Amino acid sequence: MEHQSHQMNMDKMNHIKMHHGTGQSMDMAGHDHHAMMIADFKKRFYVVLLLTIPVMLLSMQIQQWLHLDISFRGSAYLLFVLASVVFFYGGWPFLTGWLSETKAKNPGMMTLIGFAISVAYAYSAATVFGLKGMDFFWELDTLILIMLLGHWIEMRSVAGASKELELLVQLMPDEAHMVMPDMVHDVTTDTLKENDIILVKPGEKVAADGIILEGKSYLNESMLTGESRPVQKMKGDKVIAGSINGNGSFQVTVSHAAKDSYLSQVVKLVEDAQNSKSKTQLLADTAAKWLTIIALVTGITTFLYWYLTGQTLAFAMERMVTVIVICCPHALGLAVPLVVAKSTALSAKHGLLIKNRTAFENARKITTVVFDKTGTLTVGKFEVSKIVPLQKELDERELIRLASSLEQNSEHPIATGILQKVKDLKITIPMAENFKAITGQGVEATVGGQKIMVVSPGYLKENKLTIPDGFTADDTETVVFVIIGKELAGYIALSDEVRPESAEAVKTLKQENIKSILLTGDNSKVAASVSKTLGMDSFIAEVLPHQKLEKIKELQSKGEFVAMTGDGVNDAPALAQADIGIAVGSGSDIAAETAGIVLVNSNPKDIVSLILFGKATYRKMIQNLAWATGYNVIALPLAAGVLYNQGIALSPAAGAVLMTVSTVVVAINASLLKVKA
Incomplete structure (x- = not known):
């Protein structure tokens, strides 16, 4: 049984790797098989539990202990019949498990249980038919009862853990607007099938994976793909069930039923991680074998x-x-x-989503925690502290107006800060076209016929643009530069407040002899200031996403067991490289498959917990x-x-x-x- 379930898990993982197409329906079958096994153990447990009372009362040993005398003609034979039902019906999973362990030449718990119940049954049956001695029927019964309970609990714990996940991934809307020839009709999501057409209104969640038939909009897919910026979608583009629509409305041709959606795949993926045996479980299996x-x-x-x-x-x-x-x-x-x-x-109750059991159990080995700064150690709420135009014809309002047109499509904390300032100043945001993200460095777009870029200091360095004279930013400020055409037009400084819990988290890590290192794409001054304020061991600043991975490797080469915390977007490679990847933040990370553990709240204390x-x-x-x-x-x-x-x-x-x-x-x-x- 153990062997079969392990094999089943391997099969499921392979199906999931196929991700779309035929793999999905097969995976659903694996999922149903698991549910059937839970139901099977549950049923066997209750049947054996029911038979336990008469078996106990008819057993000589129990009667002696309780000073009872329940014997009548044929009572021994009745006991034998009841115990036989328990042995063959309740013991069946163990007997078949013993057989498959023997075939696999891998004796374990099933072998021992199978052997013990068979010997006890054979000997007890012989005592009924004339062999001198006392039967072990009640021991046999309780043995099978407890083992069934154990297996049922084990399977339930795996399934229950996935349910906790499903609660967090309740992104799939219950209803969809189905487009009929003469009207739009509301239907339940699970009735949708391939080639149905649905309407998605502004602010709603997309009800099914599909392709846009008409209309366009910006979609927030961060909960699913880890991409924090809303993505523009137009006719012919694919959309994912569960993503959140912006201001446009559009019609979608459904690609497949809800149960085969990408979102369902993510749930299955986590389910399988729960299902995978951790090292400690394997240790228990080895101990059981010996x-x-x-x-x-x-x-x-x-x-x-x-x-x-x-x-x-x-x-x-x-x-x-x-x-x-x-x-x-x-x-x-x-x-x-x-x-x-x-x-x-x-864990689930405390907002710790364990996707990989081994990663969770290995948490005890961590020697270094690498923290991403924004939104983890800091609140992630940037407020504009200064706006400095560097061209005569520009004023502060115009500079932030142009910057805001690029940032309106972004979920990034810096963008939120700029947009908040524009709102406070009651400035109308212009439309941006040809919007493009420059990975880890900023954004570009066309506004009113001009090419505008909002970039990080790292971009200026890399493109050999000189940082202006008289440029000042205090240590805690993050600066973005605005480029119009190819000319540097000005900069906007924003500051982000350090989370009150961060210092406590770093202090607790110190007590546990765990180093804390700050890793950020932000400038060195900000990093140094935050690191010093929190009493961290060191910081690494101005790194691009691919360099984060290298820094993690460096630490590992020095023999450190590294946990990396990040928001699952640009940190994905580093999260995958780290010994334990912890995706932080309630959003971009439920699908951050690279992380073994997801923290639903962005609280650094949760990492310590x-x-x-x-x-x-x-x-x-x-x-x-x-x-x-x-x-x-x-x-x-x-x-x-x-x-x-x-x-x-x-x-x-x-x-x-x-x-x-x-x-x-x-x-x-x-x-x-x-x-x-």
Whole structure:
């Protein structure tokens, strides 16, 4: 079963990589298969739970403990029939899992459970039909019950984590305006099919992937593609479901049904990341594998020892089954899934979206956190602090008026600041044509027949334009230059306030011996000022998106385990290069596939919470693994009968109780996990 589900995950990932076309419908099938497996384990669990009460009451051992006497003609046979249903129906996933593990020559938990329940069943059945000894039917029943519960919880935790994501990706509108020959009719989004035509009005969300049939508008696709600027779309252009329309209205020819949309693909992608086994889960599997081998070898050795030294077959069998039952890795099976379930639910509640389990668990190894400045350490709200024209015929109002025409299509914090100032000055914004973004350096467009550019200081350097005499900006100001034609026309300085939580976040990182480094495209003065104010270890300024990647590599070559935080747009290459990519900001990043973790709020304290929570989660997993395997060190020799001559021998029942107690301890320990906010 484990093997099959792992294979299923691999298949799903491959389908998703195909992204569009046939891969999607196949992926949906994989998704449904997962849901069916959850439902199957749930059903088996409840059936076994129902049968547990009569099985327990009819068991001699339980009757002795409770001083009951429930025996009637054929009661032993009734118990046998009920236990047989539990064994074959409840144990079926484990028996088939044992078979597939044997085929794959990879013995693990399924082998041990399969073997233990088969031996217990065969021996107990023999006692019903004449063999001297006490049956283990109730142990068999509870064994299967707890294992079914464990698997059900594990699968639910994976599916539940994805549901948390889906809540955050509720971008898909419920309704669409379908264009009919004679009228526009409102329909539910999930009824849309290929070649339907829908109307998208200003400010609405696009209801389906498709191609614009008529009309044009600017679309904000930041939630989906990570591109922060609204993109102009006109006839023949593709649009993505979930993107937000600007001021125009247009008609779209639908490409495919909602369930196959790009947005659904993103949800699936995250789902698969949740599904992928992390290193700790693999550690649990390895521990289970060794425990299996130890249990089987010890069990058989125990049986042979007692049987060959003259004990009865019943006694030797009892010792063997006790050893195997005690060794059965219930607690081990739950050790990691329970922590995963708890940590994923808690993370989602605290705005930490874990897309990659391994990245999350590796948070404990982080030695350096590289912060992108704007919107992470700073509020990201730029306010214009000065407007300086450098040409005689220009005044401040004209300079900011021209700049605002380029910035009206941008979501960037600098653009927002300029537009706010224009609004305050009650200036009418002119139309811009031929709008183009210069990656990481600015924007250009034509305004009133003139080519206008709004660029960063880095652009001036790269294009060998001289920074004007008398240029002053204080250390905390970010400056953009306005170029008209090829002439430098002036500059606008904006300042951004440092977030109040930033200093605290940096201080906590210091206490944890984690270095904090500022990495920004902004000028050195601003970077130095922010870095100094926050008490950071160092800063790297005036870097372009592709250079950010190089800087991360440099840090890694010095042996640092680097977490990079960024907004998932120009930081994508660096996020991918970092050991752990953390996409920050509620928007551009849900689809930032390059990041292993997404922080829904742009709060730097969340990064610290994430690291501490990663450490706490890992500690819990290791504690659980240690407990789940450690108790065997004492219990196993006792089960084998090492102290039998001193009058101490664990019965299979006591073995099962010990095993159940260890499972409860693991469950309680997992539930104590908390996020330190």
